[in-house]
Amino acid sequence: TSMSLTNATVHLKCLQEAIGEARKSLDEGGIPIGCVLVHSVEGIVGRGHNQRIQLGSVIHHAEMNCLENVGRKPASFYRDCTLYTTLSPCAMCSGAVLLYGIPVVVIGENKTFQGDEQHLKNNGVALEHMKSKECEDMMKRFIETNPQLWYEDIGQVDNKEKRTQSRT
Amino acid sequence: TSMSLTNATVHLKCLQEAIGEARKSLDEGGIPIGCVLVHSVEGIVGRGHNQRIQLGSVIHHAEMNCLENVGRKPASFYRDCTLYTTLSPCAMCSGAVLLYGIPVVVIGENKTFQGDEQHLKNNGVALEHMKSKECEDMMKRFIETNPQLWYEDIGQVDNKEKRTQSRT
Ligand SMILES: [Ca+2]
Ligand SMILES: [Ca+2]
Ligand SMILES: [Zn+2]
Ligand SMILES: [Zn+2]
Numbered sequence: 001t002s003m004s005l006t007n008a009t010v011h012l013k014c015l016q017e018a019i020g021e022a023r024k025s026l027d028e029g030g031i032p033i034g035c036v037l038v039h040s041v042e043g044i045v046g047r048g049h050n051q052r053i054q055l056g057s058v059i060h061h062a063e064m065n066c067l068e069n070v071g072r073k074p075a076s077f078y079r080d081c082t083l084y085t086t087l088s089p090c091a092m093c094s095g096a097v098l099l100y101g102i103p104v105v106v107i108g109e110n111k112t113f114q115g116d117e118q119h120l121k122n123n124g125v126a127l128e129h130m131k132s133k134e135c136e137d138m139m140k141r142f143i144e145t146n147p148q149l150w151y152e153d154i155g156q157v158d159n160k161e162k163r164t165q166s167r168t
Numbered sequence: 169t170s171m172s173l174t175n176a177t178v179h180l181k182c183l184q185e186a187i188g189e190a191r192k193s194l195d196e197g198g199i200p201i202g203c204v205l206v207h208s209v210e211g212i213v214g215r216g217h218n219q220r221i222q223l224g225s226v227i228h229h230a231e232m233n234c235l236e237n238v239g240r241k242p243a244s245f246y247r248d249c250t251l252y253t254t255l256s257p258c259a260m261c262s263g264a265v266l267l268y269g270i271p272v273v274v275i276g277e278n279k280t281f282q283g284d285e286q287h288l289k290n291n292g293v294a295l296e297h298m299k300s301k302e303c304e305d306m307m308k309r310f311i312e313t314n315p316q317l318w319y320e321d322i323g324q325v326d327n328k329e330k331r332t333q334s335r336t
Contacts, residue, residue: 052240059227059236059264068227072220075325095263095284096227100323116263119287155268157243 011084011106014038015130017047018084018108021062022138025049031146031153032138035062035085037070037102039077046070052153061153062086063093067100078102086135090115090154098123108135112143113154179252179274182206183298185215186252186276189230190306193217199314199321200306203234203253205270207245214238220321229321230254231261235268246270254303258283258322266291276303280311281322 014036021034031050039045048066051057060068063085078100083089088110089097097105097120105120106128117127143150151158182204189202199218207213216234219225228236231253246268251257256278257265265273265288273288274296285295311318319326 056240057236058238058240058268059232064227068225070226072224072226072320074320075323075329078323090263091266092260092263095258095260095266098259098263098284100226116266152240152242155243155246161243 010038011128011130014044014082014084015086015106015108015132015135017044018062018086019132019134019138021047021049021066022086022135025051025054025062026138026142028054030054031149032142033062033085033087035066035083037066038082038084040080040082045081050153053149059092061090061093063089064096067096075101082106084108086132087139088113088115088117089120091119094120097125104128106130108132109139111136112139178206179296179298182212182250182252183254183274183276183300183303185212186230186254187300187302187306189215189217189234190254190303193219193222193230194306194310196222198222199317200310201230201253201255203230203251205234205238206250206252208248208250213249218321221317227260229258229261231257232264235264243269250274252276254300255307256281256283256285257288259287262288265293272296274298276300277307279304280307 017036018034022032026032030053033050035048036044037046046066046069048062048069050062051060051065081102082104083102084106086108088107094116104126109132185204186202190200194200198221201218203216204212205214214234214237216230216237218230219228219233249270250272251270252274254276256275262284272294277300
């Protein structure tokens, strides 16, 4: 997909906000993945970051934490939203995007981990890949220092386990 | 898929526990969907129910609430678990099953709503359908009285909206 210049500028700015959330998580001793939800008229309506360490949570991935912080909205609200996440969304977070019918997901990077992008595309969600070196470096450093925390977060036994749904 | 007699008995007992969770939610004024996670050696390791009303949550569906109540576990733990849910799991909850690699999901009913069962099957998850009239009646009564709450919970504008991922 190609972006208009305006979209590209908005995407970079909003991704930077998601990166800010990831850095906040890192400062708290958490996994550095961040997310913001942006409504076409209301702008940024919520922010979140991974809370596995901070809350001992298995469901507060960055995207889920962001949606929870946005709070209860009517279904029509999500149709006008774009989700920005620093890392390719996993099967759970991809499922949340589909449940609420969010039409566009902007992804910082998918080199570290590729989630269920195919399932999103198959269901009509538009994906924009920002190929952010900043997002990539942040995850690379974290995983080198905390491999077990990372594998726990993606439900993988270790770096050798082959799983169809988490990597393509 | 066919069940051995033993499996069938276990499934009925564990589904009854999930139904108990759904009734608890109903008593709290919430959406009557319940869930338990059962480990092959440890037995029931967690319970949960939908918390949209109770917590104002958009991520605490019964299955997610149950996984959160189980708490942080190593990836290998989930490989020995079966998830029991009173209603066919939506795209988000199906994604959580895939993220954590839960191999079996036992479903109370899927007449009221069919979630992303195809995606689960495509990724090797075994599904058992209990076709519970009790589960069905509970949801039917709830939706008749609270249609808007229900559509909000499944991210649907109304009963006329066609969405590929939530109904098949
Ligand atoms: Ca995350
Ligand atoms: Ca639910
Ligand atoms: Zn995720
Ligand atoms: Zn769900």
